[in-house]
Amino acid sequence: MATRGGPQRKGGRPTPGKGRAGGAKPTPKPTPKRKPAPAPAAPVPAPPSGPFRLGAIPGATPGKWIDIWKTRMPRNPLELVPLTVAEQHAAFARGDVDAAIVRLPIDRDGLNVIPLYEETTVVVCATDSALTAADELTAEDLLGEVRIVPGDDVLSFDVAGTAEPRFAAPATTGEAVEIVATGVAIVLVPMSLARLHHRKDVTFRPLAEAPASAVALAWPAEGATELVDTFVGIVRGRTSNSSR
Incomplete structure (x- = not known):
């Protein structure tokens, strides 16, 4: 027997109408905030092209440092400049070398000098x-x-x-x-x-x-290039990832 008011769904509840006046409106989704674009990284300046000129007095043995340089700085050639002890200081004044393995004593005026080893x-x-x-x-x-x-x-x-x-x-x-x-x-x-x-x-x-006779590394106290800093770091045992 039909029930007054028309057919009903199972359970006895009327079917809600779509778009019915007074019906619940969907909650609008919040607009996501845009993250600011990251600032571009500052370009890393390329080291000077070289060559790096290393002076060496007779008997000096910089081979191990030169090998490290070749591995670490393949695009920057190292030029070995033979020096006599008598002219080792003058070589800096003439601009013949960027750094040099020298024999002490040496006039330290205008130079940074670090001892390396002593010879019997x-x-x-x-x-x-x-x-x-x-x-x-x-x-x-x-x-x-x-x-x-x-x-x-x-x-x-x-x-x-x-x-x-x-x-x-x-x-x-x-x-x-x-x-x-x-x-x-x-x-x-x-x-x-x-x-x-x-x-x-x-x-x-x-x-x-x-x-004993002492041997040292010397380089100009002022105006040293990035290549000089790199070689000094190699001599001091810094790795390629070490900070100065």
């Missing part, structure tokens, strides 16, 4: 010399020996009891070693120079209690 002083003598009987020599062992002091000598100290040669002193350590090979004299040098001028007919022995 050795006696270079002929292989058949009686001095080779000892593994280490003392000043007493050198009594009466003719000592050559070349024009480029870097030690500048006397050994009591040694004799001066009767011939003119050679200009260079290399020439002095040639004379030593004949057995007529000895020459005192830092160990690196003894190795640099090695010959089959000469050898060397450490000289006990002799002053």
Whole structure:
């Protein structure tokens, strides 16, 4: 039997009308706020193109630092500039080098200098010399020996009891070693120079209690470039990610 008021849904509730007056209106969704665009990163300036000019006195061994430079700075060539100890300071004044491995002492005016290492002083003598009987020599062992002091000598100290040669002193350590090979004299040098001028007919022995020879890295105190800062960092052991 039909119920008054027309058909009803199951449950007895009337079907709500669509768009019916007085019906609930949908809640509008809030407009999302736009995040401001991030500021563009500042461009990183490229390092100077180089080359980086590294001066080096005879006997210096910067090979490990140069290898690190080549790995870390492949687009910036390193140019090795040979220097004599006599001209090591003047090379900066002339602008020949950006930094240099130098032998101390050096005039530090206008330079930053950091010590690197000290070298043992050795006696270079002929292989058949009686001095080779000892593994280490003392000043007493050198009594009466003719000592050559070349024009480029870097030690500048006397050994009591040694004799001066009767011939003119050679200009260079290399020439002095040639004379030593004949057995007529000895020459005192830092160990690196003894190795640099090695010959089959000469050898060397450490000289006990002799002053050591110090080697350092120097660069201009003002106007140093980013390349100089990079090399100084390599020498000091900084990694590529280290801050200065």
